[in-house]
Amino acid sequence: MNPAFYYRLIPVIFLLIYAVFELQTNLFQRPADILLPKGQTPKLSQPLKIDKPCIDLHPEWRTAQRIDNVDIAESKLCEPDDPNHIAAFVLGMNNISMRTLMNTQLAEDALTKSDDLDGDGDPDIIHIKLEVIELNGSSPDSENPFPIYEIAPSIQPGMWAFSPKLRGMSVKNFRSQKANSILRAPSPVIRIEQGDKVYITLENTHYFPHTLHFHGVDHAFKTSSGADNDGVPVTGDKPVMPGKTRTYELQPRHAGTMLYHCHVQTDKHLMMGLNGMFVVEENRPNNWLQTFNVGAGHVRHSSVAIKEKYDREYDLHYQSIDKNLAQTIQHSNDIREISKQMHRVYNMSESKENYFMLNGHSFPYTLRDALIIAKPDENIKLRIANTQHSNIAVHIHGHKATITDYDGVTQNPVAQITRDVYNLGAAQRIDLNLQTTNDGLHSYGEGVWLFHDHVETAVANDGISPGGNIALMVYESLLADNGLPILRDDALSDVLTNSYHAKERPLWGKKEAGQYSPDYLRLILLGLCIGLIIGLSLFIMQGLTKKEDIS
Amino acid sequence: MKAIIILLSLSLYFINPSFAAMNMNGMIMDETGMIMNHNPDKLPKGCKAISETVDITIRGGHQFAKDFDGKMFTYDKREWQVPPCALVNVTFINEDDIRHQFMLHGLPGYLYPKGMFTIELYGKGQKTASFIAPHRDYTYYIHCEVSQHTEKGMKAQLKVGKGTGDLDSILGLSAAKTPALYPINHSIYSWLSLAISIAIGFIIIGFGKRWLKR
Numbered sequence: 001m002n003p004a005f006y007y008r009l010i011p012v013i014f015l016l017i018y019a020v021f022e023l024q025t026n027l028f029q030r031p032a033d034i035l036l037p038k039g040q041t042p043k044l045s046q047p048l049k050i051d052k053p054c055i056d057l058h059p060e061w062r063t064a065q066r067i068d069n070v071d072i073a074e075s076k077l078c079e080p081d082d083p084n085h086i087a088a089f090v091l092g093m094n095n096i097s098m099r100t101l102m103n104t105q106l107a108e109d110a111l112t113k114s115d116d117l118d119g120d121g122d123p124d125i126i127h128i129k130l131e132v133i134e135l136n137g138s139s140p141d142s143e144n145p146f147p148i149y150e151i152a153p154s155i156q157p158g159m160w161a162f163s164p165k166l167r168g169m170s171v172k173n174f175r176s177q178k179a180n181s182i183l184r185a186p187s188p189v190i191r192i193e194q195g196d197k198v199y200i201t202l203e204n205t206h207y208f209p210h211t212l213h214f215h216g217v218d219h220a221f222k223t224s225s226g227a228d229n230d231g232v233p234v235t236g237d238k239p240v241m242p243g244k245t246r247t248y249e250l251q252p253r254h255a256g257t258m259l260y261h262c263h264v265q266t267d268k269h270l271m272m273g274l275n276g277m278f279v280v281e282e283n284r285p286n287n288w289l290q291t292f293n294v295g296a297g298h299v300r301h302s303s304v305a306i307k308e309k310y311d312r313e314y315d316l317h318y319q320s321i322d323k324n325l326a327q328t329i330q331h332s333n334d335i336r337e338i339s340k341q342m343h344r345v346y347n348m349s350e351s352k353e354n355y356f357m358l359n360g361h362s363f364p365y366t367l368r369d370a371l372i373i374a375k376p377d378e379n380i381k382l383r384i385a386n387t388q389h390s391n392i393a394v395h396i397h398g399h400k401a402t403i404t405d406y407d408g409v410t411q412n413p414v415a416q417i418t419r420d421v422y423n424l425g426a427a428q429r430i431d432l433n434l435q436t437t438n439d440g441l442h443s444y445g446e447g448v449w450l451f452h453d454h455v456e457t458a459v460a461n462d463g464i465s466p467g468g469n470i471a472l473m474v475y476e477s478l479l480a481d482n483g484l485p486i487l488r489d490d491a492l493s494d495v496l497t498n499s500y501h502a503k504e505r506p507l508w509g510k511k512e513a514g515q516y517s518p519d520y521l522r523l524i525l526l527g528l529c530i531g532l533i534i535g536l537s538l539f540i541m542q543g544l545t546k547k548e549d550i551s
Numbered sequence: 552m553k554a555i556i557i558l559l560s561l562s563l564y565f566i567n568p569s570f571a572a573m574n575m576n577g578m579i580m581d582e583t584g585m586i587m588n589h590n591p592d593k594l595p596k597g598c599k600a601i602s603e604t605v606d607i608t609i610r611g612g613h614q615f616a617k618d619f620d621g622k623m624f625t626y627d628k629r630e631w632q633v634p635p636c637a638l639v640n641v642t643f644i645n646e647d648d649i650r651h652q653f654m655l656h657g658l659p660g661y662l663y664p665k666g667m668f669t670i671e672l673y674g675k676g677q678k679t680a681s682f683i684a685p686h687r688d689y690t691y692y693i694h695c696e697v698s699q700h701t702e703k704g705m706k707a708q709l710k711v712g713k714g715t716g717d718l719d720s721i722l723g724l725s726a727a728k729t730p731a732l733y734p735i736n737h738s739i740y741s742w743l744s745l746a747i748s749i750a751i752g753f754i755i756i757g758f759g760k761r762w763l764k765r
Contacts, residue, residue: 028737031730034723036621513621515736523741524748531752539756 006543009536016533023526030516039511042504049498051153054078054368054482062483068097070288073300073312076476078483079369081293082181086300089164089292092123105182110165111291118195121286126198128190128291129165132206132262132274133183134158136326140333147171147179152362152461154498157326157355160272162187162260164292165203182294185360186317186387187276189293190260191303194283198250202240207335209239209264210274212248215427216258216408217278219250231263239264255282255305256408257383257429267348271325275387277317277429280408281305296359297369302381310433311378316370318424318453318469319360320353320388323462353390356458356468363461363470364495367484372396372473374436376446382432386424390455394422396434396473397449400442405431418442421454436475446475448485461501577664579680587669588658589680591638595659597686598636605633605640609653611695611705612646619722622704624651624695629707629721632714635686639709642679645672652695655709659685688712 056078064074067087075081084103088096092113093106101108113123136145136156145156147170163182172178192198202212213231221236223229228236229248240246261275277296281289284304293299299306299313306313328342355362359370374380382401386392402418404411407429411417418441422430435442452459452470461467474485499505506512579586594601610627619625624647633639643653655668668682688711695705708718719728735741 027735029732029734031726031732033726033730035619037733039620513733515734518735518737518741520741520744523745527745527748528752528755531749531754532756533752534749535753535756539760 003544006540009540013533013536013540016529016536020526020529020533023522023529026519026522027526037514037516040514042499042506042512044499044504045502046154046498049154050493051364051496051498053364053492053496054484056482058082059482068095068100070301073302075298075300076373076479076483077298077369077371078367080483081295081298081300083300085182085292085294086290089290090288090301092126092291105166105168105180107165107167113291115197117197118283120283122193122288124193124196126192126196126291128198128200129203130162130200130212131165131203132210133161133163133170134206134329135161135179135183135185135273137329138331138333138338142177144177145330146177147183148177149179149184150365151185151321151355151357151360152365152467153496153501155355155362155461155501157321157323158272158329159185159321159326160206160269160274161185162274162276164188164294184295185273185357186296186319187260187273189277189279189296189315189317191279191281191289191291191293191299192250192252193281193287193289193303194252194255196251198252199247200250201245201247203245204240204242207242208269208339209241210262210269211236211239211246211264212260213263214248214250214258214260214278216256216429217250217260217280218252218254219248223247223249233264252280254408255280256405256410257385257431258408259385259387259427259429261387265343268325268342268346270387271320271322271348271351271389272329273319275319277315277383277385279315279383295369298373306381309379310381312374313381314372314383315359316382316384316394317359318384318386318388318392318394319357320390320458321355321357322351323354325351326355351389353388353457354462356388356453356460358469358471363459363467364492366469366471367492370471371483371485372434372451372471373476373479374434374473375476376436376438376443378436380434380436382434383429384422384424384432385427385429387427389426390457391426392424392453392458392469393455394424394451395420395454396451398444398447399434399436399449399473401432401434403430404433405429434473446477448475448478448487449473464501464503466495467501583674583676584670584672584678586678586680587667587671588663588682590662590668590683591640591681593662593683594636595662595683595685598683600636601638601683602634602636604638606642607631607639608642608644609707610644610646611651611653614646616704616722619704622722624700625704625722626653626693626707629724630710631707632710633684635684635688635712637684637711638681639684640679640681641670642677643670643672644677645675648674650674650697651700651705652697654694654696655682656692656694657689658682658691684709684711688714690714690716690718692718 061080065072065083067083070087070090072083072086084100087100088104092111093108094112110129112127115125117124135149136158139146150156170183172180204210211231230236233239258278260278262269281303282305287304289303290301293315296315296317302313325346328346332338358366400418400420402416438445451473459468459470478486480486494500577588615627616622616625645651650673652671658666660666670678670680691709693707694701704722706721717725719725
């Protein structure tokens with residue numbers, strides 16, 4: 001064959017290439033025509049799981065009761081605090097019955113109370129032991145984090161917390177991977193009496209060094225033996241290494257709502273959850289205090305001073321999570337690698353907060369244990385602490401409360417402010433007197449009133465709303481037996497699914513924008529053209545090279 | 552005396568602005584809605600007489616958009632055709648509880664200030680008003696001007712005579728001028744048909760080669 005014949009075929013290839021170029025334009029997407037594509041049900045990345053709003057495990061814990069002569073107030077929540085633990089926290093492990101001790105998950109040396117030094121009927125030497133726990137950490141034996149602690153349906157960010165010294169398993173039972181009821185966020189509220197001699201021992205059960213620092217709580221710079229008492233590695237001793245312990249000494253002269261936190265790599269360790277509320281109660285006779293309020297929230301055994309003025313007391317601890325920081329403990333079990341990821345690769349200055357918790361839970365799980373329950377004509381003591389790095393602006397629907405204390409210092413009563421948004425910068429605390437008098441100012445009457453941070457990033461779970469630190473103030477007349485407010489039947493049906501929080505559930509039951517089906521004719525033509533180009537190119541190359549061989 | 556009192560009180564009833572329909576500058580307004588540039592009798596230039604009387608009933612609301620995926624509000628019908636110089640009596644029925652409009656643009660300004668003929672309903676209800684179509688063939692733009700109602704489906708057209716083509720983005724009739732891109736739902740079959748057709752194209756050349764050799 002004449003080489004000219006082959007050369008003449010080359011423009012045909014260019015023509016075919018042009019055709020391919022034209023035909024491929026709508027291969028992966030195409031503009032809408034008159035009718036938009038039909039809606040479609042989204043594909044879920046994980047099987048749909050619907051949580052129960054309340055797992056009513058211990059209804060018997062709700063009633064007012066007396067254990068080892070300790071009066072424990074009624075707590076109508078879905079998940080009330082275990083009364084056995086409260087008796088132990090009030091009396092100390094050394095003063096409870098064997099039966100109560102067996103009913104707790106606490107070590108026998110977790111809390112010791114002794115020596116009525118001032119002879120006013122309550123113990124004045126308090127020994128407290130704290131451990132450092134990890135929630136939703138990594139495990140070399142499972143795809144799941146361990147121990148599992150969900151802040152909201154299927155949301156399991158890596159977290160740390162202080163906890164009272166435990167005994168036994170960290171999980172619910174030997175078949176479970178879920179953390180037991182004491183292993184949770186936030187770190188427990190610690191309550192001591194003004195003037196008590198308090199010895200707090202940090203038992204570092206964790207794999208990184210940590211310390212305790214008491215923020216706003218009256219303490220000397222050094223202990224009586226000259227050791228570090230401020231918890232700051234730069235100004236005091238080296239941090240408490242894993243497997244070691246250190247005892248801090250306090251005898252606070254001033255009462256108020258304060259904080260405690262770890263002061264090692266404070267930016268990261270505080271945000272991981274190593275911070276808690278620390279309440280110094282005014283000195284009163286026969287003032288047996290509930291030393292720990294695990295998970296914060298309702299105080300079932302308030303101090304004498306609080307009972308003088310208030311009908312109920314709630315500790316409200318606001319925290320946030322940066323998911324990138326939380327992930328640093330979830331990908332490795334090599335402590336060197338975790339340390340590098342957390343302390344060097346992760347950059348706090350680029351931090352964003354993704355999850356927002358009130359008392360260790362995000363909505364809708366806040367409904368289980370972070371409600372404020374009220375009756376008309378009550379005075380309710382709220383202690384609010386903000387340990388997230390952004391500001392919070394708490395708003396309680398239907399109410400205006402009075403700010404009585406700032407950072408543990410009582411405001412001059414004449415200058416106290418009654419308002420409906422309470423601003424707290426990082427580490428700040430306020431005490432509120434929430435009056436439920438239906439006078440159009442303090443309260444607009446009974447209801448299921450939302451209360452939440454009005455910084456709108458915080459009412460979502462990683463951007464999915466409603467979520468975050470939304471909780472409810474519920475009047476008893478509107479509370480069901482299981483501790484949940486009486487709501488519209490389908491009020492929680494979206495937010496209790498895992499797919500909602502995985503951003504895979506369209507709102508209001510609508511379908512998603514669909515896709516167009518492929519245009520098979522164009523597809524086949526495209527294929528033919530490509531096939532022709534390949535075949536023709538080979539044919540031409542073959543023909544031309546053969547020719548050369550002959551010549 | 553009694554009669555005077557009754558008359559006086561009746562007149563009070565009519566003066567009360569919440570009951571009286573005001574008619575000002577081509578606007579007829581009451582508490583249920585507004586009609587703009589109602590014109591049952593003034594002939595536009597070029598029309599010697601009314602050619603025909605056309606009664607049109609137009610329903611508007613969310614329910615009519617349910618057949619159109621991804622849209623929110625529309626009219627029950629989105630295209631009408633009338634002869635030039637027709638007297639058009641429009642009855643606009645709003646099926647929603649919110650405000651909707653039937654707003655027609657492009658009419659001659661000397662009869663219809665701002666070139667508009669509008670029926671607006673402040674909630675569920677209906678109103679009737681009239682206009683006379685000009686003598687030239689033209690496609691008139693109808694829509695609801697409540698923020699984003701046009702964009703989310705409430706758009707229609709009136710062709711006078713043969714009209715002047717279709718407007719863009721009328722539900723069921725024309726595509727958007729700025730259409731969004733939607734993904735193609737490819738499956739194993741579409742990739743298979745592509746692969747097979749490539750192979751066929753390749754084989755065709757093979758056959759061609761054999762044919763050339765012969």
